[in-house]
């Protein structure tokens with residue numbers, strides 16, 4: 038066995054980590070002893086989504102390193118230790134802490150740093166670059182004592198930083214050296230429109246400003262002085278005016294450095310030393326550095342391939358970009374400035390809706406060279422596919438940017454893409470890779486994500502991925518039968534619409550008009566739920582009894598022995614001592630097993646069907662109401678104790694939880710719905726694992742949607758930040774009603790979201806921007822449901838005719854003798870079969 | 882020889898759903914479909930869950946065969962024969978049942 042070679046990676050940032058993961062997934066990993074130096078105090082994290090840190094994401098959420106990755110792969114990582122020098126002759130790396138490692142192969146993945154203009158006063162207190170988690174911690178600390186903030190730099194990152202300052206509730210200014218925003222990506226028309234959109238968000242934009250010094254301010258901590266004589270008072274300054282490659286360690290050991298900075302690399306990503314590679318933002322290829330993550334990943338793949346002895350080249354990268362700001366759609370593709378020879382330009386401008394689109398095409402009108410989209414970036418996936426794969430344009434290319442008229446479709450069908458078309462640039466997944474996975478039996482979006490990693494990076498390709506999947510399945514003749522069952526050739530959503538439009542109130546009316554046969558448990562429950570969502574009538578009305586699931590008809594969950602559980606509502610998990618005593622007494626009187634549930638309330642088990650009304654009567658008299666534990670409906674709104682008692686609490690989480698639970702209780706949905714409210718980002722209520730999760734932050738409430746615990750946990754997506762209560766409730770009304778109207782049967786919000794074309798951005802556009810113009814209707818629908826609320830148990834025990842149904846036998850007062858309990862830990866439990874037979878035999 | 886036993890009134894039945902009767906120590910699930918003026922009776926014991934719950938299942942049809950779906954694990958049983966539609970080795974007893982004027986009657990010795 039040959040001795041292992043030593044491979045050292047300097048820098049554990051996004052690209053360094055991606056390199057390690059790619060190497061570990063390859064066959065050659067056995068040949069290397071791997072050591073890496075990580076200057077930061079935590080291993081690689083997702084810098085691309087760094088700004089979400091303000092919105093409540095933790096360093097853990099952003100981590101790119103799978104648990105135990107280093108241990109399992111035997112990689113030595115020197116945390117918080119910076120490589121300080123390289124001795125190329127001795128082939129060693131020395132670190133700040135004095136560690137010396139000999140290498141056979143060295144990889145430089147040192148990234149870049151935010152450019153800080155070298156002007157007098159640039160390093161005053163509260164003047165911070167925008168690059169690392171540590172920077173963000175500094176920012177948050179500085180923001181506590183600030184009212185005004187300024188961002189130096191009006192590029193992609195600068196605008197993101199401005200959004201972050203706004204999220205911290207500062208009056209925000211953007212100071213741009215160039216005459217327009219996003220100078221590298223946009224033309225004047227696009228940039229002007231973008232400026233007005235940014236200003237609409239409440240951010241002031243100053244262009245053509247050259248800062249000459251920063252001095253003590255009069256009204257704020259600092260004053261920026263500009264070359265044109267102007268001034269700006271601010272308490273904080275963020276630098277986001279471009280990046281500088283971290284090439285110092287390479288320069289010091291004599292590696293070739295490009296004139297404009299960056300370690301010079303070949304197509305193989307080799308530096309001027311044949312044992313040293315450089316990848317990511319520190320590398321300069323063809324006199325270009327790439328400030329995006331996808332090219333860095335491509336470089337990492339190139340190097341792993343080389344090490345495996347394969348031929349592989351880095352051939353440059355697509356610099357198309359899309360801005361990640363709420364409410365401002367901006368995208369730029371290829372060469373937006375029409376600098377190529379003979380390039381032709383199409384422009385579409387719509388001043389009313391604030392939309393600007395520009396296409397740059399080749400002189401023969403056949404190939405797309407570039408594009409700019411502002412105000413409506415929905416065409417981005419299609420256009421970037423035209424661009425990346427040099428697909429021939431339609432004869433009238435302007436149809437690609439003109440608003441769609443009548444029924445003509447301008448989208449590029451996934452069928453038109455060649456097999457090598459790259460669908461996901463983050464993970465370099467081609468259409469061919471996706472088709473292979475589908476042929477291998479993968480037929481769901483979730484499956485494809487797991488299999489190919491597509492759409493698990495920036496998420497930008499998710500809609501395209503779904504359309505490739507649908508198209509391939511259709512071609513393969515996999516008929517995606519969406520009928521809910523043999524009785525209705527409809528989807529749940531179809532049925533919902535029919536019920537609504539035709540104002541159908543009963544199952545029998547619906548099946549006579551639109552279905553066939555007598556129905557089954559699938560369609561009956563589905564329709565029962567739709568009728569309840571839409572009309573919210575008493576669920577045990579005669580016409581509904583037969584269509585409810587067993588649990589719904591008896592307003593209790595059936596247990597394995599045919600008895601039921603009883604769960605009174607305890608809004609927000611709050612209960613008085615008297616309430617607890619009452620529950621205790623009732624439990625004792627009826628001999629029930631009592632347990633605190635995972636949903637912050639008490640469950641009483643072992644009630645016979647005939648006991649249910651008696652037990653509920655006592656509970657209602659003690660001030661309780663139905664907890665809807667049996668319904669596909671709102672279950673619990675968990676809360677932590679919040680600002681009332683907790684020393685870290687930012688707001689009253691219990692109060693909000695109770696208010697929300699009271700608002701949405703009884704709402705029937707395609708599946709159960711759970712909420713939680715935490716009083717601060719420590720998140721003791723685990724809100725991010727709920728369908729609706731809310732976390733109190735200094736600026737208000739942060740809203741997360743579509744989380745899930747259960748079988749396939751999913752963290753909720755951050756939907757909106759710093760909301761006041763009124764807006765929060767408005768958004769929740771809209772999200773939930775939209776879910777109720779469009780989800781499949783038995784589809785939790787998490788799966789609904791995973792399957793939604795356009796994903797989170799689409800949901801935001803519907804709920805926040807009212808893209809479909811339905812928000813008013815959604816809110817009204819929720820109002821109706823809220824107004825029609827009744828405690829079903831109260832209605833039931835007050836109605837003699839309903840109580841009849843809770844008899845064990847229609848013709849006898851006896852009980853089911855098959856229900857037998859034994860004692861365990863001081864309470865009852867159902868006897869198992871052997872115990873039961875034994876006990877019954879003894880009695881006989 | 883058919884032996885019809887008086888059980889309950891028609892009003893005791895639950896339209897489009899089931900109730901349970903105790904007849905000579907046997908638990909019998911009785912289902913009522915008023916649109917067809919049809920009643921069915923099978924044993925209440927769910928052979929999969931091993932408890933007495935079939936009367937509390939949802940009813941309907943699968944490919945035209947009237948059935949009840951067990952409330953525990955959702956197997957389907959024919960209301961006419963008691964045959965489990967998922968597992969041909971499993972059957973629950975089916976009984977004769979009829980509406981006689983305002984009264985419901987059962988015949989334990991088999992289908993009517």
Ligand code: SRM
Pocket residue numbers: 594595596602604632633634635636637638639640666672673711726727744745746747748749785
């Ligand atoms: C009683 C309880 C367990 C306990 O003793 O703590 C419980 C009991 C049941 N859960 Fe649960 N779940 C209970 C909390 C949870 C939680 C924790 C939570 O709510 O914070 C979860 C994970 C969170 C989530 O749902 O995202 C949970 C995830 C599930 C799932 C998986 C759902 C999923 O999307 O993957 C099921 C199965 C299903 O719904 O299809 C389930 C189904 C059930 C059923 C309905 C199974 C059944 O059909 O019999 C159990 C009914 C018991 C009953 O009679 O009430 N239960 N279940 C908890 C009742 C909470 C309450 O007060 O209402």
Ligand SMILES: Cc1cc2nc3c(=O)[nH]c(=O)nc-3n(C[C@H](O)[C@H](O)[C@H](O)COP(=O)(O)OP(=O)(O)OC[C@H]3O[C@@H](n4cnc5c(N)ncnc54)[C@H](O)[C@@H]3O)c2cc1C
Pocket residue numbers: 047048049050051052053074075076077084085086087088118119120121146147148149167168169194197283286316317318319327328329330331333361
């Ligand atoms: C706020 C923000 C938003 C962004 N948004 C996007 C986006 O939307 N899309 C996109 O494609 N890109 C985006 N980027 C850019 C993206 O984050 C970078 O392209 C990517 O992180 C580059 O990876 P890297 O590994 O080359 O550099 P880095 O991630 O910076 O990693 C380099 C690491 O090396 C360490 N290091 C440096 N020198 C040494 C040494 N001598 N010894 C030990 N360790 C060392 C550094 O501390 C750092 O941890 C964004 C960046 C920021 C800051």
Ligand code: SF4
Pocket residue numbers: none
């Ligand atoms: S985890 Fe399983 S066994 Fe436990 S309560 Fe939930 S469903 Fe029942």
Ligand code: FES
Pocket residue numbers: 460461462463464491492493494495496497498499
């Ligand atoms: S392109 Fe970023 S996840 Fe696919």
